[in-house]
Amino acid sequence: MAEYNFRNIEKKWQNYWAKNEIYKTENASDKPKFYALDMFPYPSGAGLHVGHPLGYIASDIVSRYKRLKGFNVLHPMGFDSFGLPAEQYAIQTGQHPAITTEQNIKRYKEQLKNIGFSYDWSREVQTHRPDYYRWTQWIFMQLFNSWYNNNSNKAEHIDTLIAEFGSSGSSGVNAVCDDDTPKFTADQWNSWTEEEQLKVLLHYRLTFPSEAVVNWCPALGTVLANDEIKDGVSERGGHPVERKKMKQWMMRITAYADRLLQNLEHLDWSEPMKDMQTNWIGKSYGCELQFEVKDHSKVLTAFTTRPDTIYGVTFMVMAPEHEWISQLTTHDQKMEVEAYVEAAKNRSERERQTDVKSVSGVFTGSYAINPFNNAPIPVWVADYVLAGYGTGVVMAVPSSDDRDYRFAKYYDLPVTLVVEGSEKLDDPTELKYGKMFNSGILNGLNSDEAIQKAIEHAEDNGFGTSKVNFRIRDAVFSRQRYWGEPVPAYFKGDIPHLVDEKDLPVELPTVDKYQPTATGEPPLGRATDWTYNGYPLELTTMPGWAASSWYFLRYMDASNESAFADKHITDYWGQVDLYLGGTEHATGHLLYSRFWNMFLYDRGLIGHEEPFKKLINQGMIQGVSSFAYRVVFTGDDKIMPEVFLSKGIVDRIKKSNLTRAEQDIIENILEKELDSFNKKHRTSYSVENVMEKKIIPMHVDISKVKNDILDVGAFKTWRPELKEAIIILEANGNYLCGSEVEKMSKRYFNVVNPDDIVERYGADTLRLYEMFLGPLEQFKPWNTNGIDGVFKFLRKVWNLFHKENGEFYVSDAEPTKEELKVLHRTIKKAQEDIERYSFNTSVSEFMICVNDLTALKCNKGAIL
């Protein structure tokens, strides 16, 4: 009897698709367009695991569905091929990262093709290729040549700014620029040298070199962006990160903070995703208040969202990095303050982040004056105030702010209550809003009315202005690495200039090694003649997010050699209709892409402001790791026995309810085994040794484990040191492993390769099963237990249309009423499911369909 031979079937059709370019998409059509996009992968050496294709399968289903529904579908794939792992491998081996990268890409493509995606491979992009990064560099140049005009609320060419400066100086300009931007008249501007003018323009450009405090990771030898740091250590590798002042290229993403926030409202993204971006941008409304300092000319400015609590201010706090600290410190306090500032400086970012509970600070000796009631208030320095947010100075209101309250309690500073009702509480900060009292002109008002009144009062009297603050910082754009896009800029003295457009791409030079130079310069410092017209070229390269911030536009017109993409074509395709990828890019890629896309829109280079109309975040497929329990010995002997106890035994030891008899049996076995070990290696391990020692779980390759039972033979050959391992089994003769759900990763030995599934069950089974596993957006561990059911389903479908001898057969017999009913119900339900991206239920729907047809004893080859 003929079998469902998925290998032949899939091979035949995949070849047919490739040969006939079935999925090649045209850039014009009478049909409506649909752009379905996956987040393109970084081609790592480990290859794809079963988690990667989850989103790809979903977007492929939608793409195929939309094609059948009469859409012209753009469904491309490519590779984000600049990145750290290839470079680290290059450092170890000396091999050029391009070689590893291209090998990895080749493997990824084979794996992807095995799964049968309907990609238009003619549009593939690889971001490390000069014909791609040429345009990444070109976009960088546009950013350099732009400034953000707050009056028109968009980015404009720098020439419009220069013209304005020439005719009326800086007075009429309302731009996003650095805090220390100078003011000048047209005459002054015109009298300056070109160099002086260029220096001023750097305060306005959307990308610019700047001396900035950055996150420096010594282990990786590079700076990192805020979104590349988790818990004070690098996201990649978990290395410590320190604060360091360095010259860096920056991107003025803060110019777009408000629009990035506002536009979220109109995007069809999940609420959690929008919330994440909203929090990251961190807009808060409030005001800046000025506090004169007693017997001093300085005026401290503090940002607050709660000016209504101004009468509750009992002290001020400055960040330890604040530049006025030494000037505001009195002679008596000098030693103490200097010691504190020095100590704070030496605290690593990590310490500062993990240790948020402890309170520390020091009094400067100076007093500020509360502008509302002229009360003198002591000025303190404390590291709970951040230099990078607001003004780096805080007006402390211990009665309504938890941190201020903690600080006041610790240093015994006064607490003035200002909200009615808080006097009844042990901790007054539990009541933050209400009717104000003890508050002079604000008495009797509710908090929100009082906020308004306080701001008005401050503005009328000239000691404050309403102000909006953002948490988001300008993005650091430099990486001290080799394997990235060179920055197309060179320096005349301090002043950066762009290379001529006709000289793009600025190709990566060859270097002898990929480490920093002896003098600590980035790897590009090793290149011979890394100059442009005799001037030194920039030594840092671009960060990973540069290339991925516009690749979705390149797919539209991937082989264009005269532009990053033709405007007519980007207008035709417009927004990505469906973008699928993980949540981990919420505050990185997805924000930067929106920024660049918005910028290109402002400059008229594309016709849509937001890149991704609908976003779906597929959940991660996790791995199920297996553990063996290893006894750890300490001692001076060079060689130690590898002793593993089965999970049941470990559990009972830990609960100390191992029976005497069980223990005797185990000890007997161990004694024998250890005896022969001791004889062989002249050591003296004893049973007592084992029972008291620490037992730690060790990851075991999941291919050596089935249903938590270890294949002991396979385990012993896994690694040389396990060859003579002593393995203590359960009473039933099995070694039982523990298991845990973790991220799927090589280092946990829990990776499942899609190739293996395809080999055994076929691509269609893999695809259906991944969808059947559960809701797309949910995190779920991979297990292969249910896969037979899906395979059976496909076999049943095949059998419906093939005779006993395997011949394909379609009957022209009239379908019965019941059969038609089943058919139409299935079509309707499956369509609804796909439209609402519920892929697991749509698979179920097809299964029910086949079951019903079987129950109706439907004819073979029923065409319905």
Add this chain to the structure above:
RNA sequence: GCGGAUGUGGCGAAAUUGGUAGACGCACUAGACUUAGGAUCUAGCGGAGCGAUCCAUGGGGGUUCGAGUCCCUCCAUCCGCACCA
């Protein structure tokens, strides 16, 4: 601490708008067939009970003719941000 999500059989899950809870699949049980397979088919499969019935969607309370779904409250797990003034 702030923000968000989730919680339903032995397991993965379904129930789209408040309307028969557990579709579909896995595992399991019994049976049939047999060329003995990692095959196929039939039936059963939340709990209690011989049964009619009763009890079940993390716990408690509420709205409603009717609640897995809405409201309040508590608990657990996961994720994001985290001294952001």
